[in-house]
Amino acid sequence: MYVRELDPSASALDYYGYELRRAREAAGLTQAQLGSIVFCTGSLIGQIETAAKVPQRELSERLDAALGTDGLFSRLVGLVLRSQLPGWFRPFADLEARATHIATFQSQVVYGLLQTPAYARAVLEAGLTDALDEQVAARMDRQRVLKRDDPPLIWVVLDEVVLHRPFGGREVMREQLTHLLDLQDRRHVRVQVLPLGTGNHPATAGSFTVLRFDRDPDISYSENYDAGYMTANPSVVRDCSHRYDHLQAAALSIEGSAALIARVREERYAEQPELDGSAVA
DSSP states (O other), X not given: OOOOOOOTTSOHHHHHHXXXXXXXXXXXXXXXXXXXXXTSXXXXXXXXXXXXXOOOHHXXXXXXXXXXXXXXXXXXXXXXXXXXXXXXXXXXXXXXXXXXXXXXXXXXXXXXXXXXXXXXXXXXXXXXXXXXXXXXXXXXXXXXXXGSSSOOEXXXXXXXXXXXXXXXXXXXXXHHHHHHHHHTTSTTEEEEEEOTXXXXXXXXXXXXXXXXXXXXXXXXXXXXXXXXXXXXXXXXHHXXXXXXXXXXXXXXXXXXXXXHHHHHHHHHSOOOOOOOSOOOO
């Protein structure tokens, strides 16, 4: 049987596949046998070993346990998933993972760190993204920052239109809005909504984010369809920070925002009663 030989220096995905095949063969296991141990198919193991499929973090942890590789695949999977992000976005993702304070205004969609998998899939699919499964996995992996021992303070201002734009349909939106409400219970996550009735506001140019660090300069970030703009220019960062302050002042309070999110969830995305099949003439 022809087995594709990988160049481990070609990419993080190739390196992962190369090391997985090497560790599996050293353990004297077939792909089917290893798959049975880690609760997946041998075919999936084969696809990962030939860099045809991107591994997930949970599977990587099971592979480490099964092969006794001392966390090798759990470490490598971070590099693999990062490589699935657009090249222009990776520098921001690296800084986002190190930030101590994230302040963001979002005018179109829920901020990536607060998205559910289904909502993220709908957003990425609408953007005509290739390798959809891999892109969703990479976006979800960014959310590991929320589970840090010292997670950043994340303060999000959402334009109310974000709540009404039905990415993925009723069930997906209901789940996403429920997730936003659940996040409000975390001390390091705060969500405010800028109501539709707000007139002039200082972010008409669109979404932007300010990252703050303990020892490094603050940065501001914005993007368009195929590029991100990141700068530590003090005057630009100061201007974005001032704009964000105005947005926070114009937005509903945290409690008022939660009430609005709950109301939109029930009015627009309420669960539909199941039909019992007993139609009435």
